[in-house]
Structures are given as C-alpha cells and as structure tokens.
Amino acid sequence: MLYFYSSYRSTESVRINHALHLVAPDHLLYQQPSIVKGRTDVVTVTPWLAPIVWEKTFNPELLDSIYRQQNISVVATVFAVGKYVMFLKDFLETAEQHFFVGFRVHIYVFTDRPDEMPQVEMATNRAVTVRTVPSSNRWQTISARRMEFIQTLIEEKLQGSTDYIFCLDVDSKFHGHWGTESLSGLVAVIHPGYYRDPRSKFPYERRAQSSAYIAVGEGDFYYCGGAFGGSLDEVYLLVKTCRLNFEADAAEGIEATWQEESHLNRYMWINKPSKVLSPEYLWQDFNPRRQEIRIIRFSGVDKNYADIRPNN
Ligand code: 5GW
Ligand code: MN
Secondary structure (H helix, E strand, C coil), rough: CCECCCHHHCCCCCCCEEECCCCCCCCCCCCCCCCCCCCCCCCCCCCCCCEEEECCCCHHHHHHCCCCCHHHHEEEEEEHHHHHHHHHHHHHHHHHHHHHHCCCCEEEECCCCHHHHHCCCCCCCCEEEEEEEECCCHHHHHHHHHHHHHHHHHHHHCCCCCCCCEECCEEEEECEEEEHHHCCCCCEEEECCCCCHHHHHHHCCCCCCCCECCCCCCCCCCCEEEEEEEEEEHHHHHHHHHHHHHHHHHCCCCCCHHHHHHHHHHHHCCCCCCCCCCCCHHHECCCCCCCCCCCCEEEEEEECCHHHCCCC
16 A cells, blocks of 8 residues: 655666655645744644644645645544444435545445435445444444444455555534545544643543553543544554453453553554644534634534433
8 A cells, every 4th residue: 555656766766655755746735844833822733743634734735736646545444233223314414515625535334224315315435335244233343343343344355455444433523624634654632621631631441450441640632432534554463462362351341441442542652653633533413613723624413421322
C-alpha cells in the first residue's frame, strides 16, 4: 500500500512511502503560511512532535490536493448491535455530508439486524457494506469484540485495497468537515471529557494486574474509544494488540475499567500516535461549548440509556 515510484525520478527505482512523502501540485495557489501567527489558545503539537489538529491549523485545499494525487481509499467501521441500529441513519447521512467528501470511502456496518439497515443514498465512489454479527445481551461483549471484528475485516477484505481506516462509534453525527487533515500513521482523538484535566484524573485502568494498566504519573492524554484510526497497517497492529491484551485479561478474570478504551489508551501511551485529533473530532452533545472549540466536526448524541441498551 501507498508505495509507488516518484514522478520526478521516474528513471530511478526509488520507493516512496506516501504517508511520509507529500507531493503537492505545482502552481497551486494558497495563503502563505505564517511562522509567527497562528492559534495561541491551544497547544498544536505533542511533546513527541506529533501535530494536534485544531481548526485553523491546516489548509484543507492544500491537503486535499496532496491526497487527491494519491487516490487514497478510506474505510470507516461502525457497530450497530441491538437497538443501536436507530443511530445508523443519521450517522450515514451526515457522513455523506462531511466525512472525506470527494474521496473514495467505504463504510462497513457491523450489525445483528441487517433487515433494519436504513437506505441511505451514497455519492459516486462511496459505498456501505453490511457485515452481520451475533447479537449480545452483554454490552461488555459487544464492546470487547469490536477489535476482533475489525481485525478480521482487515484480514479478509481490506489488506491491499485500503489506505486508511477510522473506527467510529455509531451513536454520533458529523456536524463539520472531517477530511484529509486527519490522515497519518496512527491517529488518536482526545476525549472531550478530560482534555483540561491533570493526568491523575484520567480514568485509565489503575490495577496493575490488567494489561491496560497505566500508573499514576504516566499517560499523555485521555483518548476516546469512540474514534481512532490511521493507516491500515498501524490500525491492524493496534486492534490485534488490544484484542490479545483484552483476551489475556479475560483469561485472568479481569476486565479493564473502560473495556477497549482502556486498552486503546495503554496502546497509545506506548505507541505514540503520529497525529492527535483535538476534541473537535469527538465532542459530546451534552458538553457545554467552550471557546477553544471553534467547530464541532463529530459529536456523540445524547441518548436515553434506558431505551437503547440491552436488558432494559
Ligand atoms: C450497549 C449497552 C451498553 C454499552 C454499549 C452498548 C452497545 C454498544 C450496544 O448495545 N450496541 C452497540 O452497537 N454498541 C456499539 O458500541 C455502538 O457502536 C456504540 O457507539 C459503541 C460504544 O458504546 P456507547 O456508544 O454506548 O458508549 P459511550 O461511552 O459512547 O456511551
Ligand atoms: Mn458512543
């Protein structure tokens, strides 16, 4: 994936990794980047020098022109088990309006109720595929098995055909642009509920017996389980690792505090994300709007837990 010969050196056999090598079209006109003016109300780079993506830190036209030349394909996975199918219509319709518009996008819906799939019209080069999964009354199982199903999907369908993948919660809607600015090797989203808190308050797994353990005094950010992604290879490694750790814990009779979100946070602590997305990329409708949040791109809808969760 992503490897081909540079057009400038067509006589040489130089293999280029386009995840790192960004070619912009010649003569593209765009606003001069400033080295002294920019966002000062938020931090836009991590201590390991990964960008933190906020509105007004990037030029979408420039980025699109770079990734258009690579003809990238993007997959999104989403789970809708049990009553969560009710969220699919808004999720898919708003993805059509905001998620990688103009690029090749394939959304894989995992559901136990394929008959209840909403009919959503997709633009050219965009598709939805349904994968049937077993029902479960135990929500922890639904949550836990997401990593496993994504791993299998990558092995069976995506390897060799997909460049980037994002794994998203279904109980959410797009409200603003989510596009090529989010692309990188390993991509994590900062959780909207904790981004102003000291790390001691993050709800990491604190029991040392769990493979998701993060000690007090450790950890960078608290990341969302409801949105993560990156290149297919990186996400494959992530889901495989989190699944193995989850299952190793289960064999010991331990389940991490926030299930796969805890394992994801452990993974990202060790394997630093190469790009971090600000809470613009997964807000919560019930959160009060804050000044540094200039746009909400994707947000969890308020839900009535009693209505939608199993065994209620
Ligand atoms: C059911 C009961 C408790 C927790 C989760 C579920 C559940 C989750 C479910 O019955 N069906 C289902 O498809 N899910 C998937 O897991 C959805 O994609 C959902 O977005 C994701 C995470 O669960 P959420 O969204 O309820 O978790 P929070 O932390 O965003 O509220
Ligand atoms: Mn959710």
